[in-house]
Amino acid sequence: MPDFLDSQHTEVLRTVERLADELAALAARVDAEDLGPATRQASKAAGVFGMTQPAAFGGTEAGALALTIVRDTLGSRNVGHLPGILGPSPGVLANVGEPVRTQFLLPYLAGELRSGFGFTEPADAPRHTWAVHDGDDLVINGQKSYVTGGADAAFINALVEISGTGPAMVLIETDRPGVTLTKRFGTLDGSHHAAFTFSDVRVPATHVIGEAGRGLGRALSQINATRLSIAADCVGQSRFAIDLVEQSLAERSARRSDGDTPARTGTDVERVNLGDMRIAAYAARSALYRTARLVDAGENAVNEVMAAKSLATETLSRVCDDAIQLVGGTALVDGHPLAGILRRVRAMRLAEGPTEVLAANVARGRLDLGLGRI
Template identity: 30%
Template sequence: MANGAGNHYGFELPEELIMLRDQIRRFMREEVKPIEDTLPHDATGCAPADLARLRGLAEAMGLTRLTVPEEHGGNQLSALARAIVAEESAKCRLGGYAPALGAFGGGPPNILWSGTPTQIERYAKPCIDGAKRAFVAITEPTGGSDPRNNISTRAERRGDAWVLNGRKMWITAAKGADFGVVFARTKDGGGGAPPEITAFIVEPGFPGIEFNEIKVIRALSPYEIVLDNCEVPAENVLGEVGRGFGVAQAWLVDARIPYAAGCIGIAQEALDMACGWVKQRPTRDGMLADKQAVQWMIADSEVELRAARMLVYDAASKVDAGQPGKVDASVCKLYGTETAGRVVDRAMQMFGGMGMAKEMPLERWYRELRVKRIGEGPSEVHRMVIARDKLNRTDGGHYFG
């Protein structure tokens, strides 16, 4: 790897973050890589015994619970540190959807920390050590880009329960999860006011819930969730009735920075692999690495990745300094995901036929990164958020920006 050591990007990372980054690089190289080399190309995780061992190692190195607040027994890192963890841990075949094959744990949806003490004990804490897994269901067939207006799943209060009716779409890994946070409309808008949205903790064992797999371009399937008079106990309202959207929005905005960082990690790995390949691939008159056409693909990729990484560091530093990071997070998400897609595409080009082979991780990353331009808000929505900020516009919908 050409860029293996030191603080080579010019951004003054604090010494402890350089150490964290190097520690994760070592963990990925020495512990994760040997396991993932044995996995089928479209695996979405590793064997439970391997995962338990990786978790134990990560725990011993202090690399777990990184998104869990200290008051809940976690080791919550700064936004900048989380971006670095996301970038380094995505440098594996499973890519951004399974950082270090799940070894880093600490994965309750952060919105759960706004729950009651009972909800936190019952739902959030078991996620930290991997005993429970959750999904988050916002998007519906009516559209995901403007969820506040598009959520038409209804929740009606009946005695001690809320009754949910509607359909959710594209919900990642919903089947097999122990519970999910489902957003539903509890009051229509009107007179210029938006509809009120409430978050509910829903278990798959509740009556009136059904999951249907949707096969998509990437390995990890999302699901349709059908809620047919699904009864949710009143104590499973997460946060306040009618305030679900605000909590979700703050959390999703925060998640965009590591989301972009993970994409950059995948693309950096692809570029480094391509650089290794072109140096050893002979042509009639020299190596592929001697060709200007190839060098330009490498140079463009390196420049774009450095720029994307700087945007991530900048946004994370602003968030850590307590400044509003909403537009910066959209900038990162837009540029990070689009850059990563371009870089992996160029890496595949440099590998030629080998770039198409399932035994290489490239085609998998390519498919995964395609989703990243849609998930967590499509590129167009983030462009709109950035443009509206530049133009001082406050009109329009209630996008996750």
């Protein structure tokens, strides 16, 4: 839990609480299409934007506990999903050389360029996306059926099988000749993705990210941090949903009150449901903060991160569903906060590994590898 924070983490909490309140007010008066620049400006002014970025690029490179506090608090105000709050981390572009560093990485970290992640290919694809060397270039052919964030991306970090060397991550600009956006689609959580085909696309060999032949490992290297961030988002949103239920019950009670005699808040059934929600949220939040501290201590916390992600997403799904049941039909109307949370959590239960897959991996970690404390 966030109890017993040291002075540094307490200051992080206070800072992000102020920012979260500012962003909530901002979202209420600024059009959705203008929120990105506005939230980015507010976050940079608060010193939060760079917490996910390395010090070498001007960021503050916050630890797992600090980022957990940030995401938990933003979620508790239902603003964590707004664009531009936390700066993009280098991800697979970490440690790239020139000219990729200057042309792509630095503008990306500043929020000036958007990227997509191309890993998934159609089930009926005749072969993986591949490339061959031609002088100083790579010539790429193939397709990606689900490029995360690809709908608005200036470039894609795609897994490509390079002839003679093996899989590698390759940076491909979306406006290069031969790159075709074949399908643009949105998902329940409001994000935008795309499918692409590559037909004799030429990119410089310098666009290979990292060591050729190790692309798969590089593609998966950021997954632990992403799972922990999803868990923190969900824990914060669980708090928001519970607070919303309590507010709804209190308002309902006030309408029933008779003069100087206040009505009892909540029926017996409502109280049991609310208590169950709070117990589940407490368990998920406790697991999250313990895991964040393990990560900061340098422990091998792969199993714990998977458990925290599974517990947090499934808890938010249940809490949100129960909250809608208690608040009533108005919570199903487009634009209601709970309707938005319900859409986002359905996507997060699948993101970076479905719950069932993560459970199987936790068992494997213990039974086959002897890792973790679970």
